[in-house]
Amino acid sequence: MKLLLILSVLQLAFIEINAIYCYRCTSTQPGCATPFNWHWRFWGDHCPADDDICVKIIERKDATEVITRECLSTIKSFRTDIPADLYEGCRPAAKDVRLAHYVNNTIKELDIRRDHYDSTTFCFCFLDHRCNDGVTNQVSIVTMSITLFLCFVYWL
Structure with a gap:
């Protein structure tokens, strides 16, 4: 019985990370x-997210270039110009026709229509360098120490 308890605690010691x-x-x-x-x-x-994609957003205005590198799940909540095709490669931003309807705004610095930049390009990757996904096992320190303690008590 004690051996079964030790084996089940040992099994819980490994946490799978995708x-x-x-x-x-x-x-x-x-x-x-x-x-x-x-x-x-x-x-x-x-x-x-487990099924995430790395994104590089390149926004150009004249000679100024702003590059943002981020995970797709992080930017999905506030970017409405993400292209529909999320496979590897670079694509121009999608035009959101519903953005800033029914808004009468005279402050041009707010950029509510997202038309400040001349061109916006999204580059997606999930197969390249630092875009690799994998399964690794991470050992829980607390569970491992409990398991070692139980093993020590069992053999005494």
């Missing part, structure tokens, strides 16, 4: 601009 690593930064941060320097951004972060 995650994709993506760089999460904007071009205003050091190393995230066009000559991308990954030394500044460490190794990337886990995306919140």
